[in-house]
Amino acid sequence: MSESMDRRRFIKISSTFLGGLAFTAPLLSNSIGNMIVPNPESRISGLRTPTYCEVCFWKCAGWVEHDESGNIKKIIGNDEDQHSNGRFCPRGTGGVGMYNDGDRLKNPLIRTTINGKQEYREASWEEALNYIADKLKAISEKYGPDCIALLTHGSGGSYFGNLLKAIGSRNIAAPSYAQCRGPREVAFIGTFGEGIGSPERTDIRDTRCLVLIGSHIGENMHNGHVQEMSDAIDKGAQIITVDPRFSTAASKSNFWLPIKPATDMALLLAWIHEIIYNEMYDKKYVDKYTFGFDQLKEHVKDMTPEWAYGITTIKPDQIRETARAMANASPSVIIHPGRHVTWYGDDTQRLRAVAILNALLGSWGRRGGFYNPEKAYLPKYKLPEYPKSTRSWRDAFPGQFKLADLALASGICDATIPSVDDKCSFKAWIVNGTNLITTLPDQKNTLKAIQSLELLVVVDTMPMEITGYADVVLPECTYLERYDSIRVSGHRNPQIALRMPAAEPKYNSKSAWWMARELGLKMGLGAYFPFKTQEEELDWQLKNMDSSLEEMKRIGVKTFPREFDDLYIDENDNFEFNTNTGKIELYSTSFEEEGHSPLPVYTAHDEPPEGFYRLNYGRAPMHTFGRTSNNPNLADLMDENSVWVNPKVARDWDLKNNQYIWLENQDGIRSSFPIKVRVTERIRFDSVYMVHGFGHDSKKLTQAHGRGASDSELISKVLLDPIMGGTGMRGNFVTFKFKAANMEKNT
Amino acid sequence: MRYGMAIDALKCVGCSDCVVACQTENNVPIGYCRDWIVEKTTGTYPQLQMEIRSERCNHCSNAPCVRSCPTSASHYGKGGIVLVDENACIGCKACIASCPYDARFIHPEGYVDKCTFCLHRVEKGQDPACVAVCPTKCMYFGDLDDPRSEVSQIMKKRKWKTLIPEAGTSPNIFYLI
Ligand code: SF4
Numbered sequence: 001m002s003e004s005m006d007r008r009r010f011i012k013i014s015s016t017f018l019g020g021l022a023f024t025a026p027l028l029s030n031s032i033g034n035m036i037v038p039n040p041e042s043r044i045s046g047l048r049t050p051t052y053c054e055v056c057f058w059k060c061a062g063w064v065e066h067d068e069s070g071n072i073k074k075i076i077g078n079d080e081d082q083h084s085n086g087r088f089c090p091r092g093t094g095g096v097g098m099y100n101d102g103d104r105l106k107n108p109l110i111r112t113t114i115n116g117k118q119e120y121r122e123a124s125w126e127e128a129l130n131y132i133a134d135k136l137k138a139i140s141e142k143y144g145p146d147c148i149a150l151l152t153h154g155s156g157g158s159y160f161g162n163l164l165k166a167i168g169s170r171n172i173a174a175p176s177y178a179q180c181r182g183p184r185e186v187a188f189i190g191t192f193g194e195g196i197g198s199p200e201r202t203d204i205r206d207t208r209c210l211v212l213i214g215s216h217i218g219e220n221m222h223n224g225h226v227q228e229m230s231d232a233i234d235k236g237a238q239i240i241t242v243d244p245r246f247s248t249a250a251s252k253s254n255f256w257l258p259i260k261p262a263t264d265m266a267l268l269l270a271w272i273h274e275i276i277y278n279e280m281y282d283k284k285y286v287d288k289y290t291f292g293f294d295q296l297k298e299h300v301k302d303m304t305p306e307w308a309y310g311i312t313t314i315k316p317d318q319i320r321e322t323a324r325a326m327a328n329a330s331p332s333v334i335i336h337p338g339r340h341v342t343w344y345g346d347d348t349q350r351l352r353a354v355a356i357l358n359a360l361l362g363s364w365g366r367r368g369g370f371y372n373p374e375k376a377y378l379p380k381y382k383l384p385e386y387p388k389s390t391r392s393w394r395d396a397f398p399g400q401f402k403l404a405d406l407a408l409a410s411g412i413c414d415a416t417i418p419s420v421d422d423k424c425s426f427k428a429w430i431v432n433g434t435n436l437i438t439t440l441p442d443q444k445n446t447l448k449a450i451q452s453l454e455l456l457v458v459v460d461t462m463p464m465e466i467t468g469y470a471d472v473v474l475p476e477c478t479y480l481e482r483y484d485s486i487r488v489s490g491h492r493n494p495q496i497a498l499r500m501p502a503a504e505p506k507y508n509s510k511s512a513w514w515m516a517r518e519l520g521l522k523m524g525l526g527a528y529f530p531f532k533t534q535e536e537e538l539d540w541q542l543k544n545m546d547s548s549l550e551e552m553k554r555i556g557v558k559t560f561p562r563e564f565d566d567l568y569i570d571e572n573d574n575f576e577f578n579t580n581t582g583k584i585e586l587y588s589t590s591f592e593e594e595g596h597s598p599l600p601v602y603t604a605h606d607e608p609p610e611g612f613y614r615l616n617y618g619r620a621p622m623h624t625f626g627r628t629s630n631n632p633n634l635a636d637l638m639d640e641n642s643v644w645v646n647p648k649v650a651r652d653w654d655l656k657n658n659q660y661i662w663l664e665n666q667d668g669i670r671s672s673f674p675i676k677v678r679v680t681e682r683i684r685f686d687s688v689y690m691v692h693g694f695g696h697d698s699k700k701l702t703q704a705h706g707r708g709a710s711d712s713e714l715i716s717k718v719l720l721d722p723i724m725g726g727t728g729m730r731g732n733f734v735t736f737k738f739k740a741a742n743m744e745k746n747t
Numbered sequence: 748m749r750y751g752m753a754i755d756a757l758k759c760v761g762c763s764d765c766v767v768a769c770q771t772e773n774n775v776p777i778g779y780c781r782d783w784i785v786e787k788t789t790g791t792y793p794q795l796q797m798e799i800r801s802e803r804c805n806h807c808s809n810a811p812c813v814r815s816c817p818t819s820a821s822h823y824g825k826g827g828i829v830l831v832d833e834n835a836c837i838g839c840k841a842c843i844a845s846c847p848y849d850a851r852f853i854h855p856e857g858y859v860d861k862c863t864f865c866l867h868r869v870e871k872g873q874d875p876a877c878v879a880v881c882p883t884k885c886m887y888f889g890d891l892d893d894p895r896s897e898v899s900q901i902m903k904k905r906k907w908k909t910l911i912p913e914a915g916t917s918p919n920i921f922y923l924i
Contacts, residue, residue: 073771074768074771074772075771076879076880077880087764087879087880087881087882087884088764088880088882089762089764089882090762090763090764090766090767090768093764093767093768093771093880094767094771096771218760218761218762219760221762221882223882226760226762226882226883227882227883227884229883230758230760230882230883230884230885231884233757233758234758246788246792246793246795246797248760248761248797248799250795251795251796251797251799252757252758252760256793256795258792258793621760621761621762621763621764622762622763622767632777633767633770633771633777634767636767636770636777636778636780637763637766637767638763646792680788681788681790681791681792681795682788682792682795682797683792684792685792
């Protein structure tokens, strides 16, 4: 972090300082957290309280079991739940570590200058919230309410979102869009008129052929998908995995295509070519439902397996054989759209190719392909109308990213850095549950934006890196200590799930619901926060949907019958798609309208320079990004990452297994911490691989600090997707260094 | 009655859920585990195979740990489950040395600890915690003497192996391959 950033110096929430806190309230913090079971019924109903998990976005519903004295003992799945089928993943099972983590944020903190040195001082909730409310009011008056932005991940988004809208800003963004799954949504909306959503609507359970392209189910622990992939293996489904790395999924596959990184588009186009020119597509479905087949056929005329071989290094007969395997399974085939798909900047187009392939094989809306999810309808209390918002993040990007259907976190970040022509750059951020320092690429840019802010409020449970840049830090209680909105995500059947506190909030932490409301009241926006407690609100909602809070506390999960369409498209239906033509658009008219190619085109991407290797990153099943690396239970399963290196590369560099080295990228950025070498045949010679979420530099994360290296800090080059503003992150290359950056300067 | 477990190595993804579920179920202190994951890769890129296994005490029918225990703390319990009576254990580590599977460890409180097949759950008719939690449903637990049990059935259908058969311990954990 550069020395020039003076206004907002990173403050390491120092341990001496927090030690002082333990001095003032040791009994309180220990006793409250451990002893209290908030609802007496839980004792009667076998000492368990319902929750849905917040260790990742899958939101599995389950039970928190308590021991005789009311302490949280363990967390298990709810059998009725469609997301988990009664089985939590390792992170959910170890979720109790989030509650027990001794490094948690404990009190509100306000940035202050003591003897010319920036420090945090503890504040009461009253003081911290007044401070924020006053600042927000002043910023809103001076620059307009639209200059306030919310960056969020998880449940708090809706409460702070309500606050923001009440203030008069619509600039609410989650990095899960432009840094993750946005291109997929835009591509599928452009093709089928509908996105994929979460949990993904893939009917893996009943598929006969599952194709994974850079999606590593089993290492990404998307619970329902992992379970259904296992069911599919049991039923003899074919699995085809495309990955430069021999992933866990690859090891379970009938076909593994060890593709040259960054060439997936060529393979997809060659598959489309094969399927069209050998007439292996679902003719009836394509005739009835699709638009633009002839243009597509013409477009891929020359994109033969031989053509793709030269690009992808996948042999033509392998391309043919796998195309046949897909066609044989049609329509019960899934070319999986993946989730984290912001790779090379042409991601929306690559996902269009995935969508087209699914369309040709007739899998959309078919058993074993993609089902039609249905959501339970959640009644919303009528609030006064929100003030009109006149300016948005979009104004900073005239004519660009028009197909983005949600706000871009990276767009807000870029628009915060003042430029000559913009009228409003953002002046205040509220950041909830997302460690922007590592979720956004190009850290230098993020820090520059942060320096331009007049107010940065960070709401989190843990002292993540972003908290060190805040003006005010608000300690949020964990999901095990609070109510949250009813879970209503779409699935095979409409279903709802309740989260309720399994323990009193530890320390001086509070729920985001409470914080947003208190801020609202202090800003004179009480009309937007009509309920005094979240319990009241939930009970009102539930009573308006044939349930009640009392019932949900008992059963945790409730399933409703489907009301609208069927799970699959009926052969005889005249299904109309929500596109310009009412058809599945193989040829996208909406892309064409916006000046983008209506058919996906292959473009070559940069290759690593001599001595460099493409930086690939991914997931480990026991961690969720960087959020869990300090969780004592999960760190026990994996406490650092390693860099995977092919034995040939190891020989060239004389790297040994378990040796610690530093990685340096094409822009001369060296990892802050060393990383262990893992010499393995499981990785191609032209790339390296590491699990994302390690190498924390916040010292307050006592478990995670300095363990492993951070891929995020090495991602300084961003390949921007012109269609929707996704930030492609796989165009970075690294080489090996044997000293830390500062050691090298000294010698 | 002979309790045993079959674990489908073709389905296991090595997520460690069995490990953490065991830890929370059995209050295993952080830093210790009664079950663990082994991953074995063979071949050279791109001709590769990988086997992933969840491993634990094999509850051997001919258990060297039981034989080597000087105080009979290590013993066969219900259904042949190999157990340690923590009060009788003197922490001499003879069992640890004799176990070919490295399944035992010294609990910080001084006695030898290991997998119990979650006997406390099994007695209530539940599966062991690892089996109940596994997202891939790759584990089958039950009575090997009962030909109708799920575990007997799956072993009839599938090819399987045991670990270190040459040790002659008659293990009761089977890997479906
Ligand atoms: S997949 Fe795992 S971490 Fe995610 S919600 Fe489900 S149990 Fe929790």
